[in-house]
Amino acid sequence: MRTMGLNRLDLVAPERFPHREADAMAAGADDVLAGARIFDTLAAAVADCRWVMGCTARRRSVAMDEYPPDAAARRILGATAQGPAALVFGRERTGLSNEELMLCHAAVHIPSVEDFSSLNLAAAVQVLAWELRRESLAQVQEDAPAPGPVPDEPPASAAQMEGLFEHLAQTLDDIDFHKGRAPDRVMRRLRQLLLRAQPDQREVRVLRGIFSDAQRMARLARGPGSAE
Amino acid sequence: MRTMGLNRLDLVAPERFPHREADAMAAGADDVLAGARIFDTLAAAVADCRWVMGCTARRRSVAMDEYPPDAAARRILGATAQGPAALVFGRERTGLSNEELMLCHAAVHIPSVEDFSSLNLAAAVQVLAWELRRESLAQVQEDAPAPGPVPDEPPASAAQMEGLFEHLAQTLDDIDFHKGRAPDRVMRRLRQLLLRAQPDQREVRVLRGIFSDAQRMARLARGPGSAE
Known part of the structure; x- marks a missing residue:
């Protein structure tokens, strides 16, 4: 998340935190871990958010808008103009419970292949962090008139x-x-x-x-x- | 890669393969590991490819086209209409050497944040595998208007x-x-x-x-x- 420009990490009822394994895996992004906030419940964690999206591995029985990653990223970036927004991930094996998903305004679903859909948590976080990065760069580029690197040598006439x-x-x-x-x-x-x-x-x-x-x-x- | 619909893995001079750690991490995608081909050199691995892109963490001194992930995915998908295409990743710490990059038609660069750009290998693979998945789904949605004229002469391998x-x-x-x-x-x-x-x-x-x-x-x- 740090490589994609995301700095704020909130953890809900972590089993062990801080933990030296997490410190070792942070590989220099210690500031994110050091600044992580701990909450007892998801409701408390998202209390100040204006827009909350929950990442889900499967289509839910609950009626709720479901976005693909790129549309979700646009929606989240749009929402941040009005206040904090949150992207919520569940447990490695069981994901978000229906009760937790009910605290979200909408769901995000990463369309993996149907016969092998078990994206792990780190991979899902990477995909969505990248989509947020990609969409934010795309928005910057739309504002800027001259994208692309300037070639060091002009093309031949x-x-x-x-x-x-x-x-x-x-x-x-x-x-x-x-x-x-x-x-x-x-x-x-x-x-x-x-x-x-x-x-x-x-x-x-x-x-x-x-x-x-x-x-x-x-x-x-x-x-x-x-x-x- | 398996969750994103990619099945073919080629390994160049792996230190240890097969390896039980890899088997354990495959988490059900054993078919990809079982079908992995081993090569002594990158040149041999990409010999049958019509289009080869190398993932690089930094801008290179060598003059070479550099694509962001989404454009790279479109380029690769377009190339596969004519023959095999390869996406090449380097070592976890040092990436691809300049010599290896010279075997590529173009480079892919994931635009991470400038002050913290050390995306690890698994994360880079996930981002690009996802982009290939996203672009291929987008093309299906657009109901692909035929991938260009069929050339009368096959491209050089x-x-x-x-x-x-x-x-x-x-x-x-x-x-x-x-x-x-x-x-x-x-x-x-x-x-x-x-x-x-x-x-x-x-x-x-x-x-x-x-x-x-x-x-x-x-x-x-x-x-x-x-x-x-």
């Missing part, structure tokens, strides 16, 4: 690509690649291949450097007499 | 791409491209460029034909006496 293709065609001629076959067909293929790769300007320079060396070898191969 | 890179490296040597500069750096660039283009098998044959002709010219340039 169309003119630079044409220069590259001309150089390639000349090189193929020089190294006697065509051997009587139609050059147009292979050049169309190579154009498509290189356009698909969308080389940047440095990559175009590297390719043209290679072509030049191949041309130099072809000139040397023809000998000093053949200057055509 | 990872092994074919490695053959292409070896041939290219040898050709660059032969035409004296490096001139004392470090060959690794330019080969990394060229690998990325060609992996990005995702050549099909015919295109690989065309490229290797060009390399062969450039090598032939280099041999001729050296003269009949130099058979090295």
Whole structure:
């Protein structure tokens, strides 16, 4: 949860806490454990929350809205604008009781495969923590006009690509690649291949450097007499 | 991975396998462990793959496309229409080496919080397995509008791409491209460029034909006496 930007952990009636095993597994996120609050009941833990979602492994008989993880994350993030929201997880083996689920405004269900649906607790927490992270990053990106990393080298322009293709065609001629076959067909293929790769300007320079060396070898191969 | 509908596990040089701890943790997903294939090298493991993505915890110095988990999942699902795709995870503490990452077409990065980014291996696997599940369910819901046109020529396998890179490296040597500069750096660039283009098998044959002709010219340039 700490890697996904979540800091507040509340524990309801833990069997043992603090516990050195938990400390060891925290792997540096000791601040989350140190700041964890302990409650006797779930009702007390969620008392200050405006929105509470319970994670459930199976469809419940109780009538209650059930969200998939991404929609749940959006719902929770929306709710936090108005006050604290909680995501509630049950016990490793038995999950949340129906009474506990009744304290939730809605349920979250992770759609695992039907024939093997026993997601363990840590995995369920990871999936939902990630969805909260993903949705919050997506919301930031929607605000920001320029997402994506700035490339360190600009992409080649169309003119630079044409220069590259001309150089390639000349090189193929020089190294006697065509051997009587139609050059147009292979050049169309190579154009498509290189356009698909969308080389940047440095990559175009590297390719043209290679072509030049191949041309130099072809000139040397023809000998000093053949200057055509 | 089993709960998310993934069944095929390949292991590269595992320290101990099979292992009773793994059996115990499989919690019913014994079929995945029983069917796991063991390889000596990553190159061998991904040899039949058409698309390989490596999970990396940090931004790399090497120029390589980097996808967030949801885009990576879409990319992988799209690739599986044409052949096997692989999602590669590194060691718990050190991740993938740069050499291993160079066998990948692109990287996946899980955007954890900046001050606490050490997602453990199981958590990273869970996040990406979930994204594959989520995207595949989303595509079913969208009633998949056919995954692109069927190519008339199959894409090159990872092994074919490695053959292409070896041939290219040898050709660059032969035409004296490096001139004392470090060959690794330019080969990394060229690998990325060609992996990005995702050549099909015919295109690989065309490229290797060009390399062969450039090598032939280099041999001729050296003269009949130099058979090295």
